[in-house]
Amino acid sequence: MATDLIWKSGKLEKTYNLNRLRTTGIFRAGPILRFPDIHSINYDNKPSSMIDTRELTKSFRDKKRGEIRAVAGISLRASPGQIYGLLGANGAGKTTMLRMLATLLKPTSGTAIVAGYDVVQEPEKVRANVGFLAASTALYGRLTAREMIGYFGRLNGLDDGAIKTRIQVLADQLEMHEFLDRRCEKFSTGMKQKTSIARTLIHDPAVMIFDEPTLGLDVMTARAIVKFVRECKARGKTVIYSTHVMSEVEKLCDTIGVIHDGRLLTEGSLSELRERHGEQDMEEIFVKVVEAKS
Ligand SMILES: Nc1ncnc2c1ncn2[C@@H]1O[C@H](COP(=O)(O)OP(=O)(O)OP(=O)(O)O)[C@@H](O)[C@H]1O
Ligand SMILES: [Mg+2]
Numbered sequence: 001m002a003t004d005l006i007w008k009s010g011k012l013e014k015t016y017n018l019n020r021l022r023t024t025g026i027f028r029a030g031p032i033l034r035f036p037d038i039h040s041i042n043y044d045n046k047p048s049s050m051i052d053t054r055e056l057t058k059s060f061r062d063k064k065r066g067e068i069r070a071v072a073g074i075s076l077r078a079s080p081g082q083i084y085g086l087l088g089a090n091g092a093g094k095t096t097m098l099r100m101l102a103t104l105l106k107p108t109s110g111t112a113i114v115a116g117y118d119v120v121q122e123p124e125k126v127r128a129n130v131g132f133l134a135a136s137t138a139l140y141g142r143l144t145a146r147e148m149i150g151y152f153g154r155l156n157g158l159d160d161g162a163i164k165t166r167i168q169v170l171a172d173q174l175e176m177h178e179f180l181d182r183r184c185e186k187f188s189t190g191m192k193q194k195t196s197i198a199r200t201l202i203h204d205p206a207v208m209i210f211d212e213p214t215l216g217l218d219v220m221t222a223r224a225i226v227k228f229v230r231e232c233k234a235r236g237k238t239v240i241y242s243t244h245v246m247s248e249v250e251k252l253c254d255t256i257g258v259i260h261d262g263r264l265l266t267e268g269s270l271s272e273l274r275e276r277h278g279e280q281d282m283e284e285i286f287v288k289v290v291e292a293k294s
Contacts, residue, residue, distance in 0.1 A: 050238035072262035085253030102132035141185030190221035
C-alpha cells in the first residue's frame with residue numbers, strides 16, 4: 001500500500017511512506033497513538049479500499065421471531081476520500097452493518113476488512129483506525145464537553161498535548177467553542193450530538209462511521225454536521241454514513257447503497273442510480289427499488 005502520511009507540526013510538514021513505517025513496526029503499533037499530531041493522510045497514490053466487505057452476514061436468534069437475518073450477505077467497498085451512504089428504512093439492517101464494521105458485533109459469516117485489518121482477526125487495530133458514532137451515544141452529564149472529549153482521548157492513548165490540539169481543531173470544525181466548558185447535562189440535542197461526534201473522532205481515525213448523525217436535529221445543526229462530514233472527506237477520510245433522509249444522500253454521498261431486509265438492492269453514484277432506475281428523485285428511486293423486492 002503506497003500511502004503517505006502527512007505529519008504537520010506547526011509549519012513543518014513531513015511525509016512518511018506507510019510501507020516503511022510498517023516495516024519498522026511503527027505503523028503496526030498504531031500511527032495515530034504514536035503520532036498524535038498527524039494532520040491527514042495523503043491518499044494520492046490510491047491505496048486499496050478502506051472498507052471492504054464480502055458477503056457480510058449477521059443473524060440474530062429471537063425467541064418470538066426465530067432467526068432474523070439482519071444483514072444478509074452484503075458486499076461493499078469504500079475508498080479514502082469517499083462518502084458511502086447506506087440508505088434504508090427502519091429495520092433494514094443499517095445499524096447492524098455499521099456495528100460489525102466498528103467491531104461491536106461479530107459477523108455470523110462473511111468478511112469485513114476495515115483500514116486494512118480484519119474485524120474478527122484484529123479488532124483492536126480496526127478500532128484504532130475507526131470512529132463510530134452510534135445513533136444513541138451517552139454522555140456523562142456531570143462532565144463538560146471538553147472533559148468528556150478529553151476522557152475519550154485518554155482512552156485512545158493520546159497525551160494531554162495531543163488532546164488539547166485535537167479538541168481545538170474539532171471545536172473549530174464543529175462550532176463548539178460557546179459550550180465547550182459547560183456541563184453536558186444541560187445541552188440541547190445538537191450540542192450533545194456535536195460533543196458525541198468530537199469524542200468519537202478524538203483520535204482522528206481514517207475511517208468514520210456515522211449512524212444517522214442528523215436524527216432529531218434542527219436544520220441548521222444538521223447542515224453544520226453535513227458540512228463537517230464533507231470536510232472529513234476533503235481530508236481524505238473514508239466515511240460511511242447511514243440515514244433514511246433522501247436529501248442528505250443526494251447532497252453528500254459519492255456512492256449510495258440502498259439496503260432493505262439486510263440486502264443491498266442497488267448501489268452507485270446518484271447519477272448512476274438515476275440512469276439505472278429511470279428516476280431523477282432519490283425518493284422515487286428508493287421506493288421503486290424497495291417495492292420491486294417486496
Ligand atoms: N440484538 C438484536 N437481537 C435481535 N434482533 C435484532 C438485534 N439487533 C437488531 N435486530 C433486528 O435486526 C433487524 C435490523 O435492525 P437494525 O437495527 O440493523 O436496522 P436499522 O436499519 O438500523 O433500523 P433503524 O432505521 O430503525 O435504526 C431488525 O429486524 C431488528 O429487529
Ligand atoms: Mg439503526
